[in-house]
Amino acid sequence: MKAIGGLTALLVAALAAPGAALAANVVEGQRIYNQHCIxxxxxxxxxxxxxxxxxxxxxxxxxxxxxxxxxxxAGKMTMPSFNGILRDQEILDVIAYLRTLQR
Ligand code: HEC
Known part of the structure; x- marks a missing residue:
């Protein structure tokens, strides 16, 4: 796997849940964000x-x-539930992307 975003990728790997097979993929997360969240x-x-x-x-x-x-x-207020729409790994990829947006 490519080292995307250096420190972010490392942090994400460190924070990944036990049982999450792969470190989160920020690039994939951005793609999913632009499709479902933007x-x-x-x-x-x-x-x-x-x-x-x-x-x-x-x-x-x-x-x-x-x-x-x-x-x-689960969804929250007007945000729809993404259960059954995105897999856990895909949601974790998006979360990794969200964490790169803060400035
Ligand atoms: C239809 C609009 C809508 C879409 C689509 C949407 N969200 Fe949200 N999202 C919201 C709103 C509104 C809130 C604030 C809910 C509240 O007041 O607690 C929110 C809250 C959140 C939160 C904060 C939850 C918390 O614990 O407070 C996260 C994280 C989040 N969204 C991520 C995403 C991601 C990732 C996607 C795409 C997979 C997405 N949202 C798609 C409207 C949306």
């Missing part, structure tokens, strides 16, 4: 609708990956 969370995490957290400001990202995974699978 409509509300906006390009680069600058949210496109009111009430959607701005990941560019790090909003809501101070939580462990496994908690974010559970929230994304």
């Amino acid at each position: 409509g509300c969370h906006g390009p680069g995490g600058n949210s496109a609708i009111p009430n959607a957290p701005k990941f560019a400001r790090g909003e809501r990202l101070m939580q462990p990956d496994m908690i974010l995974l559970a929230s994304i699978k």
Whole structure:
């Protein structure tokens, strides 16, 4: 696997859940984000609708990956459930991408 984003990839690997076979893939995460999340969370995490957290400001990202995974699978307020739409590994890839957006 390629070392994407150096430190980020390392951190992601370190934080990956026991049982998560692969380190998260940030590039894949970006692709999935642009397909499923960008409509509300906006390009680069600058949210496109009111009430959607701005990941560019790090909003809501101070939580462990496994908690974010559970929230994304369950859905929250107007955010639909992604259970059965995205696999856990795909959601973890997106979370890894979200963590690169903060500036
Ligand atoms: C239909 C609009 C919409 C879409 C599509 C959407 N979200 Fe959200 N998302 C929201 C809103 C609104 C909230 C805030 C919910 C709340 O008030 O707690 C949210 C919250 C979140 C949170 C924070 C959860 C928490 O614990 O507070 C994360 C992480 C997140 N979304 C990730 C994603 C990802 C990843 C995708 C794509 C796979 C996605 N969202 C798609 C609207 C959306």
